[in-house]
Amino acid sequence: MVLFNLEKRKSYYFYAVVFNLVIGICVFGYFILKEGGLFTLYADFNNQQIPFNILANDAVKSGEIFWNWNIDLGSSFIGAFSFYNLGSPFFWVTLLFPPRMFPYLIGTIYILKYTIAGLTSFMYIQLFIKDKRYAVLASALYAFSGFQAANLLFYHFHDAVAFFPLMLWGVEKLVAEKKRAVFALTVFVNALLSYFFFVGEVVFVIVYFLVRFFTTKEDRWKKTFLCLGEGILGTIMASVLLLPSVFFVLSNPRIEEHISGIDAIVFDPLKYLVILRALFFPGENMSHSSCVFLSDFSSCAAYLPMVGIILVIAFILTKPRTWLSKLLIISFITSMIPILGSVFYLFNAVIYHRWYYMPIILMALASAKVLENRKEYKILAGVIVSLIFWTILTAIVYFYGRLTGNELVFRPVVFGIISLISLAGILLTYFITIKIKNNVFYRYTLCVSIALFCILTTGLNVVLYRKASSISSEDWYKKNIESTSEINTFDEQYRFDNDNNLVTMTVPLSGIGSWNSTVSPGIFEFYEALGLERTIVNPEAWEGTTELLAGKYSIEKEQKEEGVLLQTIETETGKQYVYENSNTLPIGYTYDTYMTKSKFLELSPELRSLAMIKTLIIPDDKEVQVKQVLREYDEDIDGAISSENKNEDIQQHLSEVGEEFERSTKGFSMLINADSDKYAFFSVPVDSGWSATVNGETAEILNINGLMAVAIYEGNNEIIFTYEVPLLKVGGILSLCGFFVWGVYFVKKRKPA
Numbered sequence: 001m002v003l004f005n006l007e008k009r010k011s012y013y014f015y016a017v018v019f020n021l022v023i024g025i026c027v028f029g030y031f032i033l034k035e036g037g038l039f040t041l042y043a044d045f046n047n048q049q050i051p052f053n054i055l056a057n058d059a060v061k062s063g064e065i066f067w068n069w070n071i072d073l074g075s076s077f078i079g080a081f082s083f084y085n086l087g088s089p090f091f092w093v094t095l096l097f098p099p100r101m102f103p104y105l106i107g108t109i110y111i112l113k114y115t116i117a118g119l120t121s122f123m124y125i126q127l128f129i130k131d132k133r134y135a136v137l138a139s140a141l142y143a144f145s146g147f148q149a150a151n152l153l154f155y156h157f158h159d160a161v162a163f164f165p166l167m168l169w170g171v172e173k174l175v176a177e178k179k180r181a182v183f184a185l186t187v188f189v190n191a192l193l194s195y196f197f198f199v200g201e202v203v204f205v206i207v208y209f210l211v212r213f214f215t216t217k218e219d220r221w222k223k224t225f226l227c228l229g230e231g232i233l234g235t236i237m238a239s240v241l242l243l244p245s246v247f248f249v250l251s252n253p254r255i256e257e258h259i260s261g262i263d264a265i266v267f268d269p270l271k272y273l274v275i276l277r278a279l280f281f282p283g284e285n286m287s288h289s290s291c292v293f294l295s296d297f298s299s300c301a302a303y304l305p306m307v308g309i310i311l312v313i314a315f316i317l318t319k320p321r322t323w324l325s326k327l328l329i330i331s332f333i334t335s336m337i338p339i340l341g342s343v344f345y346l347f348n349a350v351i352y353h354r355w356y357y358m359p360i361i362l363m364a365l366a367s368a369k370v371l372e373n374r375k376e377y378k379i380l381a382g383v384i385v386s387l388i389f390w391t392i393l394t395a396i397v398y399f400y401g402r403l404t405g406n407e408l409v410f411r412p413v414v415f416g417i418i419s420l421i422s423l424a425g426i427l428l429t430y431f432i433t434i435k436i437k438n439n440v441f442y443r444y445t446l447c448v449s450i451a452l453f454c455i456l457t458t459g460l461n462v463v464l465y466r467k468a469s470s471i472s473s474e475d476w477y478k479k480n481i482e483s484t485s486e487i488n489t490f491d492e493q494y495r496f497d498n499d500n501n502l503v504t505m506t507v508p509l510s511g512i513g514s515w516n517s518t519v520s521p522g523i524f525e526f527y528e529a530l531g532l533e534r535t536i537v538n539p540e541a542w543e544g545t546t547e548l549l550a551g552k553y554s555i556e557k558e559q560k561e562e563g564v565l566l567q568t569i570e571t572e573t574g575k576q577y578v579y580e581n582s583n584t585l586p587i588g589y590t591y592d593t594y595m596t597k598s599k600f601l602e603l604s605p606e607l608r609s610l611a612m613i614k615t616l617i618i619p620d621d622k623e624v625q626v627k628q629v630l631r632e633y634d635e636d637i638d639g640a641i642s643s644e645n646k647n648e649d650i651q652q653h654l655s656e657v658g659e660e661f662e663r664s665t666k667g668f669s670m671l672i673n674a675d676s677d678k679y680a681f682f683s684v685p686v687d688s689g690w691s692a693t694v695n696g697e698t699a700e701i702l703n704i705n706g707l708m709a710v711a712i713y714e715g716n717n718e719i720i721f722t723y724e725v726p727l728l729k730v731g732g733i734l735s736l737c738g739f740f741v742w743g744v745y746f747v748k749k750r751k752p753a
Contacts, residue, residue: 012132013119016139020118023140023451024111027458031466032107035473039107041152041465043287046476047501047515049155050103052084053091055505057099064665067723070508072538073495073549073685075520077665078241078725079248083518087192087241088159100485100506103477106155113158117143120165125365127172131372133443137450138368144454145364146283146303147356149461153286157299160197161357163189167205168361174230175213175223180749183227184742187234195245197354200344202231204358207330212323233745237738243731251521251688258347264339267351270408273396275335278302278353279309280389281422282457285464290415291397291408300353302360304367306425306453311367311433314382324366331359371446374433383430390426394419414464421460425453475573481506483571487578490553490566493586493661493670497551499538512549513538522685525706529597529617531605543643544609547650549683552584583647588658588670588682588719590712591616593633594626597705603641611641613649616679617705626702629677629711658719667722674712680719681709689726694719 032039040046059068059077068077078086085091090109097105121142126135142165151157167190170183191198213223235242267275274292283301284290304312316325334340335353342348344355370377397415401407409415428449436442469476480502489509498504499513517536527534530542553566556577563579593615600608600617611617615633618626639645658670658680667690672680679702686708692699695718699710710719 012126012136013122016122016136017115017119019136019447019451020140020143021111021115023144023454024114026451026455027114027144027462028107028111030459031462031473037104037107038473038477039110040103040469040473040476041462042469044153045155045465046469046480049084050106051501051505052081052516053094053102053106054099055508056081056085056091057095057097057102058508059665060095061099066665066725067667067687067689068665069492069510069663070504072499072514072516072519072523073512073526073683074510075518075523075685076244076248076687076689076723076725078244078728079520080516080518082241082245083194083196083249084156085159087194087238088156090159090162100481103473103481110155110158113162114143114148117148117158117162117165120163120169121361121364124165124169124172124361125368127169127176128365129368129372134368134372137371137446138364140450140454141304141307141367142357142361142364144305144458145357145360146278146281146301146457147299147360148283149458150283150286150301151299151354152458152461152465154299156194157197157354159193160190160201163193164197164201164358165361166190167201168208170230171205171209171212171227174226175209180226181230181742181746184230184234184237184745187231188237188738191235191238191242195242195249196345198242199346200355201358203344204355205231208327211326211330215323233738233742236734237742239731239734239738240728241731243727243734244725247727248521249518252518252524259339259342259349259351263349264342265337267336267338272336273393274300275353276389277393278356280386280393282418283461284414284418285461285468288411288464288468290411290418294410298351298353299356302356302363303422303457304360304363305457306450307367307429308386308422308425309363310379310382310386310426310429311370311377312363312382313385314370314377314379315366317381318377324362324369327362328359328366331362371433374442379433380430383426383434386426390419390422417460421453421456478571479573483569483573483576484555486569487555487576488567490580491586491661492663493550493588493658494552494584495550495587497546497554497581503555512546512551520685520687522687522703522706522708525703526685527706529600529705530608542606542609544613544646547581547584547646548609548613550585550587552581552586554579554581583650585613585650585653585683586657586661587668587684588661588672588680589653590656590672590674590678590680591653591709592630592678593638594618594623594630594679595633596620596623600705607641610643610646610649612705613646613653614638614641616681616709618702618709622702626679630679665723667720669718669720672712672717672719674714674717676714678712679709680712680717681707682721683707684721687723687726689723690721691724692719692721 055070059065065077067074071080090113094102094105118139122135122139125138126132129135148158148161166186170186173179174183190201209227214220270292274296278300279302282303286297287295289296312328316328319325338351342351345352397408432445432449436445484503484507487507495510495512498511501515504511504514515537524534527539532539532541556579559577563581565577566580567578569576595615595617597617598620600611603611656674658672661670662668681704684707686703686706690701692701692710694710694712702709
């Protein structure tokens with residue numbers, strides 16, 4: 001409570017840190033202590049965020065930072081993980097510890113993320129607040145908003161929330177206070193952090209600048225060019241990671257689908273119910289929603305602890321013509337029109353609400369201004385509007401099913417809890433802001449109430465996510481981390497028939513799949529050629545796919561009759577057995593025949609993996625070139641493409657495979673002794689960063705349904721594939737140049753202009 005007894009001129013930065021830190025410890029500390037230091041949640045958090053960070057930690061320390069063989073079939077390490085953690089300072093902190101210790105760190109790192117979010121939001125909000133005590137309170141509204149609570153499942157989202165306020169703070173410093181070079185540095189931090197969120201942040205900052213500063217005629221264009229110049233400079237400074245990441249993601253077919261038609265104008269009617277609920281009700285478990293939709297992973301949550309949207313409404317009604325009111329109204333309209341919201345993600349067909357944290361800080365600012373001068377604002381109107389919407393939303397959700405037969409309440413108890421929390425927040429906000437006259441008691445009550453609501457709303461989501469997992473953190477760790485630690489890596493030219501991140505990324509070892517949407521574009525192309533859709537996870541593939549992708553080894557919980565037992569592992573959770581399937585193709589081998597892609601696509605999808613085993617599938621425009629070496633596949637001569645012929649086809653290839661196979665983060669090499677000129681195929685995803693040589697001479701890489709092949713010659717062939725991350729060197733040079741320019745600029749402009 002010392003927070004409210006400080007002299008006005010004393011710094012409140014420390015108290016913003018302490019306030020948010022204490023709340024964070026109250027939220028996460030109990031669960032961390034209960035599980036002996038471990039912290040787990042559910043689904044994506046356990047199966048993506050934790051193994052991604054374990055693998056990234058191991059990769060950085062071992063130097064596997066270019067091509068990484070443990071990301072699906074293999075992928076660019078920077079391309080795959082720059083979205084998740086590579087640019088995050090929180091990730092770099094974890095490098096101080098062993099990789100497999102990450103499940104013991106993640107809870108503490110979460111506390112740190114919330115604390116930093118509180119600090120940076122305070123830095124921005126306090127610029128507009130005379131009594132900094134209210135900026136401290138508002139920082140917790142931002143740091144512990146419903147968006148943060150709902151997105152607990154997505155650990156890396158909180159990085160963007162933690163550092164975005166710096167960009168708005170930087171704009172204010174540059175334009176309002178004429179402090180140069182600061183904005184460029186904040187842009188650098190956010191651009192390095194995540195290209196995905198950075199794109200949306202750039203859009204938001206542009207709108208912010210136009211509404212906040214461009215409407216005034218004084219030095220309008222000077223301000224514009226200053227912001228533009230520093231923004232570009234900050235982006236260039238982040239090029240070392242940003243440039244190769246953007247190049248990589250542009251090759252991902254998921255970004256090619258764009259919003260169009262009626263879907264660009266209006267949402268499904270029920271979606272509007274979700275959007276309104278996001279403002280008036282606490283954010284909740286996305287995987288097991290209590291109402292409207294059974295699950296919703298769009299991150300549609302924007303509730304401010306206790307005060308909800310009451311104070312925002314009061315601010316807009318009282319001062320509708322201010323820049324802040326205009327930005328809040330624009331944000332609300334944007335949330336209601338699909339194509340406007342999609343601007344933050346380059347008009348992607350999948351409409352996410354993962355930009356909500358940006359207007360949320362403006363909501364927190366508006367709330368702080370109302371709390372600071374409560375007598376000036378129409379708080380009662382905000383309370384009444386909130387009560388009306390609370391009543392309407394609750395009634396619709398409860399009675400919609402009786403009227404239409406389509407039930408909207410899936411977890412009545414949870415919905416009842418969040419409804420009561422929302423109602424309690426409305427009533428308590430009314431009582432504190434309107435009924436309490438004593439200013440000292442008013443501030444104390446606000447402090448305690450906001451803190452309690454932050455703990456309650458965020459803690460509730462932790463409980464709900466952990467309940468959904470139905471396993472304790474300790475048991476999860478034993479089952480998924482400890483039990484796999486002794487699995488051996490055998491012949492590196494083969495993979496494990498496994499797509500579980502908790503095996504392939506934490507051991508680590510090479511598998512044939514993963515739960516990851518940012519993998520090599522060749523992997524997407526491969527499954528598309530098979531007539532399957534590869535989204536976030538690998539689809540259930542056709543017969544022959546495992547053998548084609550070198551999935552020789554399998555991990556079993558029980559002994560089986562077929563296969564060769566290679567290893568038995570005893571753990572606290574039981575025994576595990578590693579088996580070998582000898583009738584599996586290695587990563588590299590040769591073909592004697594070919595089939596064009598157009599003819600391949602005429603085959604029934606379930607035969608396509610078998611066809612790829614039988615013969616080399618080549619692009620149509622390469623037929624003239626390939627037919628000089630290979631013979632076109634002929635069913636009468638070569639046999640039918642069928643499951644009955646699969647084993648025989650594999651055995652024929654096994655007579656001429658790669659030997660002395662070696663792989664590293666910079667590529668792979670092998671020797672193949674061929675009985676004639678032919679093509680060698682490699683079940684490694686194609687990527688523009690690959691180059692190849694055969695016997696020291698440059699070889700053209702053919703794209704074989706997203707995988708690779710090169711021409712070889714009769715006799716011995718030394719085949720070397722080299723990988724360089726596209727644009728990494730260019731990005732590095734640009735970053736160095738950017739920092740040099742920034743340094744000169746900073747020295748010259750360190751004094752106010």
